[in-house]
Amino acid sequence: MQAKRTPLYQVCLEQGCRMVEFAGWKMPIQFAGLIHEHSAVRNHSGIFDISHMGVVLIQGSNSKDGLQKLVPSDLYRIGPGEACYTVLLNEEAGIVDDVIIYDLGVNDDDKDRIMMIINAANTEEKIAWLEKNLINQNLQISDKKENNLLLAIQGPESKEQLIKVLGKSFVELPRFGHKELSFQFKGQEKSTPIFIARTGYTGENGYELLIEQNTGIQIWNLLIQNGVTPCGLGARDTLRLEAAMPLYGNELNLSTSPLEAGLGWLVHLEVPGNFIGKKTLAKQVKTGVTKKLVGLELEGKAIARSKYPITYQDKIVGQITSGSWSPTLNKGIAMAYLPIELTKLGTIVSVIIRDKIHKATVVKKPFYRRVS
Structure with missing residues (x-):
């Protein structure tokens, strides 16, 4: 089956992106380079095409x-x-x-x-x-998406950049707030509805926009002209890993529960009535879980990747779910599920990388948190 393409596919190619297939879509993996894009989001602002969602x-x-x-x-x-x-x-x-x-x-x-x-x-x-x-x-x-664009603008300067383009129609939103705007470029015959939410997947302040594709392409180009960096999935992955945000298919799947994934704050067993999985979660709360998602910091310059085995006292005890070099922290970081007895902060395990053993220490998540 041929991979799907977002309405920004051709625009991104013209802007020098390198495409990869991801989840059945042709998506930009990077434009000017992962480190450049990652740094732009951490220090300024970056924009992502997330229309595959x-x-x-x-x-x-x-x-x-x-x-x-x-x-x-x-x-x-x-x-x-x-x-x-x-x-x-x-x-x-x-x-x-x-x-x-x-x-x-x-x-x-x-x-x-x-x-x-x-x-x-x-x-x-x-x-x-x-x-x-x-x-x-x-x-x-x-x-709800239909043929519309879904964009994410992330970084400490994202608010100011959106104000430049959307003008007075853009208003302050609380974190996880959202609203529907009516926006009209000069020369347009009619206004365009824009859904905007203050959400994101990078650990930075940011916004996501659902918008009709022609207006969305104009906004994408204007933001880039104003200095916002176009970013691909490569930077999106390293940013979310530094923020210890789980990825479905890696940290989250049918074999893991929210309690095991460190998402216990999502579980409200006091909710009246039943919900799917409630009995199992209540049992896990009562008896405890046998594994838990942890953060790992690797020794030296080692980089752990997904599915690399983890050992403790010469026995395999798990595998890496996500791992990369952290551009912000300048060290190798990873996440993995470990038996509950090995999840205490400071525990040292080993990761097998290309037949070599590298030490890794269980550390507190997230690896990165914006101070301001």
Whole structure:
């Protein structure tokens, strides 16, 4: 099957990006270079095409009630204009996907509207999973993205850069806040709706925009002309790793629970009624988990990659889920699941890299946190 292309595909090629196939899409892996792009986001601002992600709209009477049965987080902690990060689970509390849920409020037909960002891999299967599990809730599930662009502008200067382009229509948003704007370039016959949220996947302040493709391409080009650095998936991965943000398919999968993944803050067992995986999570809280996701700092210049084996006292005890050289910290960092008895900070394990043994120390996550 031929890989899909986002509306920015040709634009990115013309701007010198190198493309790779990712989750069934042709996506930019880098433009000027990973280190340059990573540094731009940490110190200034960078923009990413994330149009490969899925965007689902769920609407109907009491849509939040229906969705509450699928997630372990209390959705009534957020109201219109607010969002939360959470996970979809199976009955064994394995993670089907990690998602961001946005409360869009009530439309003119008195329908509650919930928007959900889902991961790019197997988007159609995940939508089918939602439809199957919401079939008795009388809710409408549709593709909110359609042919629109999904952009992420990240970094300490991202707010100022957006104000330059969006002008007075851009207003201050709290973290995980969102709103729908009406925006019109000079010379355009009509305005364009823009959904903007203060969310991201880099450990920096940032925003994500869902926008009609022609206007979105104009905004992409204007931001770059104003000095925002175009960035690819390579920098996105090193940025999220430094911030210890899990990646579905690496840290998160059907064999791991949110408690094992260090996402216990997403689990609200006090929520009235049942949700998928609740019994398993309650049991894990009572008896404890046998493994946990940890951060590892490697000795010297060693770089651990995904699936590299981890040993302790000459026995294999796990494998790297994500690993890279940290451009910000100038050291090798990684994440991995280890038996609970090896998760204490300061524990030293070994990582086998190209048949050589390298020491790694269990350290506190995240590896990087912005001070200001």
